[in-house]
Amino acid sequence: MKKAYVHGYDHRENTRLQDQASTLVELLHSDTFYPAGSRILEAGCGVGAQTVTIARNSPHAIITSVDISEASLKEAKKRSTAAGLNNVRFEQADIFHLPYGQASFDHVFVCFVLEHLSDPTGALRALKHVLQTGGTITVIEGDHGSAYFHPDSEAAQKAIHCQVELQRRAGGNAMIGRELYPLLRRAGFSSIRVSPRMVYADSNSPELVEGFTKKTFTAMIEGVRESAVRAGLLEEHVFDKGIQDLYRTAEADGVFCYTFFRATAKRGDGRTTHSHHCRRR
């Protein structure tokens, strides 16, 4: 089940994830709080970009943050120590083979993880297993199909599509945001509520233009240049024109739009909607 992480693991990627996290914290996480004493599983914590936020938002919750990558965990631990967190424990684990028993957690938090998995429904089922009845799962994902901008640009769209295609080839889905409702439904969760969080950046919000349009989104697309060209997905000059056009949307009269999806759902009593068959003997 181990797949190449499409964004890579280099230093620039860490910087990107940090910029992304600080700009989007308010938009994505301002309504995520967990009660004192509750047991939280953060599944796929990566380098800990979100860990610091959720741990600070819920200082009296007991957080277990897991990731499959030892290298990422090392970075996450460093960051956690630097932030002075004392309510987070880091553990190496595979979402599909979690070393926890049934109902070990009160709440589960998964952010920017499902997009990288070839079986997101299976992952959600595995997470449901370790969640207690009545417990909640919070899932946050982007959707690259939600990116549009002014001035519009075919080259920019093609460059974005390279990222989508590379992620698909690595077994993932860069347009998974819109699918959170059907995925959680299929995995047997109940009380599913999806809340889209749209980023709209024009010159009125220079911090978003800088932090999101340029340093998060465009930097991410720029980051797959070599892989895209090597895979023959796009000619170099078209890719470069695409990146140039994405930066163009960050100028004074430019506009950039992108939507993240935040879903919450509950682990019901184990019976799914479809289990109420008439049984006749």
Next chain:
Amino acid sequence: MKKAYVHGYDHRENTRLQDQASTLVELLHSDTFYPAGSRILEAGCGVGAQTVTIARNSPHAIITSVDISEASLKEAKKRSTAAGLNNVRFEQADIFHLPYGQASFDHVFVCFVLEHLSDPTGALRALKHVLQTGGTITVIEGDHGSAYFHPDSEAAQKAIHCQVELQRRAGGNAMIGRELYPLLRRAGFSSIRVSPRMVYADSNSPELVEGFTKKTFTAMIEGVRESAVRAGLLEEHVFDKGIQDLYRTAEADGVFCYTFFRATAKRGDGRTTHSHHCRRR
């Protein structure tokens, strides 16, 4: 400047606009209020779908609703009478040749109009002329490039593109929503604020699925079937598959996303940002 109205003027279109208006009223208009005694120009009122809402929201404002089409105005008057409105006056007028002097109005309201004009900046300038200094303009537009859904479908995307292309050939722009900021800027307005209003429809909100996904958006695309086929934009069976796939997004595990943009701006003191040249003699 008179152009074909891409949606046509038939009865089914009126029903569509009514369904659209009632479902979206809260999302688009709940924050539009005008003070008692203020003079409002609604430019391009069409059949009056929005007129009833803004007139009821601001019962003591004095509203002048204009449209270029006598047929639409007749319908709008009927609707206004049926709604018992007593603060709206209807007049036939062309936005580009308004029969009003400078600063005749305190506020201007334009909804689903710029998308049909080949010179939206010129229209905004004409509206600015009749607006008093410090007065506001409110502009609301959709953006068909913001439509995405699950399950995704190439045929559905192609059918939507037919509408975009037909509107382009009629001189309009079905993806104008994202451009409100640069358009208002170019027209010389100040204090421009754009607020995207995203429609997210899954089974949790059956009224949105029914009222928006099916009766508004899909019905609108379905409405250009004959024109699209006649213009040779798409083969009939692909178009029909596209419509079928759009209805599919309204099923139990389907998701539909669309974004409207609401912008407000002010008529400044006449000096634009760029007028502060150093004049040396």
